[in-house]
Amino acid sequence: MPKAYPYIRFSSDKQKDGLSIQRQTEAIEAYLAANPHLEVDKSLNLEDLGKSGYAGRHLQKGGALYLFLEKIKSGEIEKGSVLIIEHFNRLSRLKLHKAMDLFNEILRHGIDIAVLDEKQIFTAESISSIDYIKAVLKFDLAHEESKDKSKKGKDNWKFKKEALRNSQNPQIERLNFTKTLPLWLEKTDAEIVVNEQKAETIRLIFRLCIENNGYMRIATHLNQSKTPRLDASNGPWTLDIVKRLLHNRALLGEYQPRKTVEIEGRARPIYVPNEEDPIKGVYPAVIDEDTFNAAHNGLTSRKSTGGGRRADMPNLFVKLLKCDECGGSIKFQRHNNKYKDYYYLKCFNSLYGHCVSLGTRSWRYDHFEEMFFKFSGKLNLDEIFKKNEQSKIIQKEITALTAKHNKKKEKIAEVLEQIEAMEFSKSLYALISKLESETEELETKIKQKYQELSSVKQEELDRRINDFKDINSLLLQSTEVETREKINNHLRGLIENIALDFKSKTCTIRFKNGIERHIHTDGMFASIPPKAEGEQREKDLDAILSWHNKTEAERQSIYDDADFKINPLPVSAE
Numbered sequence: 001m002p003k004a005y006p007y008i009r010f011s012s013d014k015q016k017d018g019l020s021i022q023r024q025t026e027a028i029e030a031y032l033a034a035n036p037h038l039e040v041d042k043s044l045n046l047e048d049l050g051k052s053g054y055a056g057r058h059l060q061k062g063g064a065l066y067l068f069l070e071k072i073k074s075g076e077i078e079k080g081s082v083l084i085i086e087h088f089n090r091l092s093r094l095k096l097h098k099a100m101d102l103f104n105e106i107l108r109h110g111i112d113i114a115v116l117d118e119k120q121i122f123t124a125e126s127i128s129s130i131d132y133i134k135a136v137l138k139f140d141l142a143h144e145e146s147k148d149k150s151k152k153g154k155d156n157w158k159f160k161k162e163a164l165r166n167s168q169n170p171q172i173e174r175l176n177f178t179k180t181l182p183l184w185l186e187k188t189d190a191e192i193v194v195n196e197q198k199a200e201t202i203r204l205i206f207r208l209c210i211e212n213n214g215y216m217r218i219a220t221h222l223n224q225s226k227t228p229r230l231d232a233s234n235g236p237w238t239l240d241i242v243k244r245l246l247h248n249r250a251l252l253g254e255y256q257p258r259k260t261v262e263i264e265g266r267a268r269p270i271y272v273p274n275e276e277d278p279i280k281g282v283y284p285a286v287i288d289e290d291t292f293n294a295a296h297n298g299l300t301s302r303k304s305t306g307g308g309r310r311a312d313m314p315n316l317f318v319k320l321l322k323c324d325e326c327g328g329s330i331k332f333q334r335h336n337n338k339y340k341d342y343y344y345l346k347c348f349n350s351l352y353g354h355c356v357s358l359g360t361r362s363w364r365y366d367h368f369e370e371m372f373f374k375f376s377g378k379l380n381l382d383e384i385f386k387k388n389e390q391s392k393i394i395q396k397e398i399t400a401l402t403a404k405h406n407k408k409k410e411k412i413a414e415v416l417e418q419i420e421a422m423e424f425s426k427s428l429y430a431l432i433s434k435l436e437s438e439t440e441e442l443e444t445k446i447k448q449k450y451q452e453l454s455s456v457k458q459e460e461l462d463r464r465i466n467d468f469k470d471i472n473s474l475l476l477q478s479t480e481v482e483t484r485e486k487i488n489n490h491l492r493g494l495i496e497n498i499a500l501d502f503k504s505k506t507c508t509i510r511f512k513n514g515i516e517r518h519i520h521t522d523g524m525f526a527s528i529p530p531k532a533e534g535e536q537r538e539k540d541l542d543a544i545l546s547w548h549n550k551t552e553a554e555r556q557s558i559y560d561d562a563d564f565k566i567n568p569l570p571v572s573a574e
């Protein structure tokens with residue numbers, strides 16, 4: 001019994017949706033009732049609702065027709081099955097050659113196409129030249145219809161824009177233009193009105209700007225005073241929001257027309273500078289021209305005098321640091337007094353009051369750098385870097401050899417059992433002496449490997465520590481930008497990120513292999529996080545201290561007992 005696959009599609013032409021889907025469904029049901037020899041398969045749910053056949057969205061991933069094509073290509077849908085459509089234009093409104101490609105592809109895979117409007121089934125076997133001409137004409141028509149509609153939409157938009165530009169009362173004209181208005185405006189039945197509360201916020205922003213505050217300070221002020229955002233979201237004011245608002249000419253009542261560009265068959269508005277003059281008087285103004293210009297003059301003069309100081313010395317930890325509290329990025333900032341420049345690491349979000357709580361998070365850069373290199377050489381690099389290195393390979397070899405060795409031993413025990421049960425046999429004797437000598441050989445090999453392992457481990461450790469020492473000496477030798485960049489590259493090869501806890505002046509170093517280490521400014525480093533407070537913190541410090549006082553053997557037994565490695569390192573300020 002041949003299978004039938006009904007396919008329904010409509011684009012987002014709103015008034016017709018309900019009717020279109022009903023019409024297609026009814027036609028298909030009637031056809032199926034009249035053709036009881038077909039077995040309907042609706043399991044693929046072949047419906048492209050709201051997908052434009054002009055843009056070809058039904059043929060892109062996620063489209064039902066796309067799915068259908070995949071299934072006929074894979075053979076999952078059998079040859080001889082029938083695709084049922086209401087009209088040629090349900091299949092495609094693409095350009096003619098693309099539509100015909102699609103039509104042919106379906107037929108070529110042995111699938112018949114029933115076009116209900118035509119009261120005809122098209123099959124690869126029996127298709128005639130007249131049938132082809134029919135398909136060509138219908139697909140061409142389908143494409144032209146859509147092209148007209150698309151053009152009409154564009155003309156309509158152009159017409160509306162001209163009407164707006166020439167109108168005696170653009171504000172009224174704007175109402176039948178589009179639905180969306182700037183955030184500080186509201187629509188009543190007959191006019192556009194200003195939301196006074198939001199307008200107050202906007203005027204405050206301009207005032208702050210004219211009083212020589214940059215975006216950063218304005219955002220900080222708004223966040224600290226808990227001023228609601230214009231879009232009523234609970235999110236913080238960001239520099240970007242403030243910046244865009246200060247540049248938005250809609251505040252002066254102007255409307256800047258945007259150009260409509262077709263991208264992937266869809267019309268999208270894009271602002272093209274200088275393409276068209278703004279249309280004045282479209283909105284009620286919230287800011288007057290003088291205020292707007294005064295704010296802008298302030299912004300440009302700040303820019304040239306360097307209102308927000310930018311540090312130009314590249315820090316060694318570029319792209320590695322983040323705020324431990326909010327996860328935000330770290331800003332490298334210069335402060336200067338009469339005598340000296342100081343560099344600071346600061347949580348960028350905290351600069352405008354939106355780290356997890358108010359208050360600036362900062363750490364003097366030279367202090368941080370000194371601490372980092374003082375302790376990083378002692379971060380138990382042996383454990384951190386042994387992964388994927390030669391010692392790891394030798395360790396694997398030892399495991400394999402030990403397994404082999406154990407097997408031989410088992411074999412010997414087996415043979416010995418047999419000897420006990422049986423009479424003495426020469427061949428058994430030969431076998432056992434062979435096994436025994438092999439076992440001895442293996443034992444020697446394992447011993448050698450262990451020796452090799454310990455020397456390799458030591459080498460690896462020395463090398464890593466030297467790498468860090470090299471960094472230290474490089475640092476002492478030179479403060480040249482190039483050297484510091486080299487060091488930064490080196491660190492980024494080893495370290496995933498470094499999270500700064502500004503309050504307790506500790507940092508968490510996450511190495512690329514997943515291991516974490518914690519460094520404290522007061523001269524401690526450990527593999528347990530220094531997060532605890534009060535009594536628990538005292539306990540943690542005690543634990544680290546007591547570890548320091550243990551012998552190697554005692555430490556080893558603790559390792560053995562633990563199913564994971566807790567490895568506090570010595571307390572040290574040196």
Ligand SMILES: [Zn+2]
Pocket residue numbers: 323324325326327328347348349350355356361
């Ligand atoms: Zn933060």
